[in-house]
Each structure stands twice: as C-alpha cells, then as structure tokens.
Amino acid sequence: MKIMIIGATGMAGSAITAQALTQGHTVTAIGRSTEKLAKLTPNDHLTTVAKDAFALTKADLTAVDVVVDAMATPPAKAYLHVDLATKLVAMLRDTTAPRLVFILGAGSLKTGADQHLLVDDIAADPANAAFVAIPQNQLKELTFLRTVDDVNWVGISPVADFHAGPAVPAHLGTDDLYVNDQGISATNSGTMAVAVLNEVTQPAHHQIRFTVANQ
Numbered sequence: 435m436k437i438m439i440i441g442a443t444g445m446a447g448s449a450i451t452a453q454a455l456t457q458g459h460t461v462t463a464i465g466r467s468t469e470k471l472a473k474l475t476p477n478d479h480l481t482t483v484a485k486d487a488f489a490l491t492k493a494d495l496t497a498v499d500v501v502v503d504a505m506a507t508p509p510a511k512a513y514l515h516v517d518l519a520t521k522l523v524a525m526l527r528d529t530t531a532p533r534l535v536f537i538l539g540a541g542s543l544k545t546g547a548d549q550h551l552l553v554d555d556i557a558a559d560p561a562n563a564a565f566v567a568i569p570q571n572q573l574k575e576l577t578f579l580r581t582v583d584d585v586n587w588v589g590i591s592p593v594a595d596f597h598a599g600p601a602v603p604a605h606l607g608t609d610d611l612y613v614n615d616q617g618i619s620a621t622n623s624g625t626m627a628v629a630v631l632n633e634v635t636q637p638a639h640h641q642i643r644f645t646v647a648n649q
Contacts, residue, residue, distance in 0.1 A: 605647045
C-alpha cells in the first residue's frame with residue numbers, strides 16, 4: 435500500500451513509518467525539518483518530503499491509499515490539531531479514498547466511577563498547565579471527527595502514558611481508559627504502530643475512534 439505519514443519524525447510518526455516499511459509498504463514521510471527527515475532509516479520504499487502539512491494538496495492526498503495524521507504540536511499551537519483535521523476532511527468530502535487515520539490523545543477517554551473525561555483530571559492538576567492545551571484540543575479534534583460521515587476516517591488513541599518503546603501485546607478498547615492488572619495505563623509507540631498497521635491492512639473500524647494499550 436501507499437501510505438503518507440504526516441509528522442513522520444515524531445515519536446508516533448517515526449514508529450509508524452518504521453513499521454510500515456518493515457511490512458513492505460511504500461511510505462511518503464512528511465515533516466517540517468529536512469534534518470529530522472534525514473535521520474529516518476533509509477529504505478528503497480521511503481520518500482521524505484520536507485513540507486508543512488497545511489501545504490498538502492488534494493492531489494498529494496489522493497496519490498496514496500492511506501494518510502496517517504501523527505502531527506505533534508507545541509502547546510501554544512495545539513489548535514493546529516483541529517485545524518489540520520478540518521483541512522484534511524474538507525479536501526476529501528464525499529470520497530472513500532484515501533483513508534484518513536488520526537492519532538488522537540487519551541484525554542477524551544472516560545475514567546472513574548462517574549465516567550468523566552481524563553482531560554478533566556489533567557486540567558485539574560496545576561502541574562499540567564504548560565501542556566494541557568494539547569489534550570484539550572485533541573478532544574476538540576475528536577468531537578469534530580464524530581460529525582464527519584462522508585469521509586473514510588478512523589481515530590486511534592493511546593492511553594494515559596504514551597511513550598517511546600517497542601511493540602508489546604496490545605489491548606484494544608473504545609472510549610474507556612484501560613488500566614492493566616498492575617494498575618498501569620500505558621501505550622508504547624511500537625504498540626501504537628502495530629495497531630495502526632493492523633487497522634490499515636485489515637480495516638475493522640470505520641468513522642469511529644478506538645484505543646490501544648499495552649496489556
């Protein structure tokens with residue numbers, strides 16, 4: 435398959451890029467930094483493009499089978515998560531291809547006996563003030579996507595602790611925050627990458643968000 439990965443040099447994006455190449459897919463890696471793109475492991479099936487995601491055209495998108503939005507932002511520009519999602523959707527209204535895969539946040543997951551959103555817990559801790567705009571805007575992104583019924587999209591969220599690490603056996607869920615038997619709620623970047631490629635190659639979700647966690 436031909437896969438475009440936006441934010442291919444970030445934690446999630448680079449893991450997804452590596453997994454896609456391991457499986458023999460053709461990857462177009464989009465990133466803003468030529469220097470960071472150059473650090474991706476060379477591969478005959480990899481093309482790197484130093485380009486702002488907002489400069490992508492419909493022709494760019496329709497040249498591939500799948501577009502993965504793994505863009506990361508600084509907290510001060512967290513609104514770009516919403517802006518990019520709306521741009522991609524707007525360019526692909528009333529289409530079935532390419533498929534859009536959005537890497538979302540954990541803040542929109544439900545937790546506790548009252549099933550409140552995790553983002554509420556994040557916002558309640560003053561120590562998180564510097565970055566809380568990111569999960570808040572990723573919640574807005576998901577809220578927008580849930581209104582979209584004429585584009586082929588899927589969203590995938592990690593759980594509370596999303597960090598770099600190898601693929602391990604995974605638990606898939608829907609809207610509840612998963613905590614394992616050891617009381618840990620974590621997703622490795624490798625675990626996320628495997629889940630993304632599984633969904634890309636064997637679609638099981640449509641116009642919905644699902645979650646992936648380390649077991």
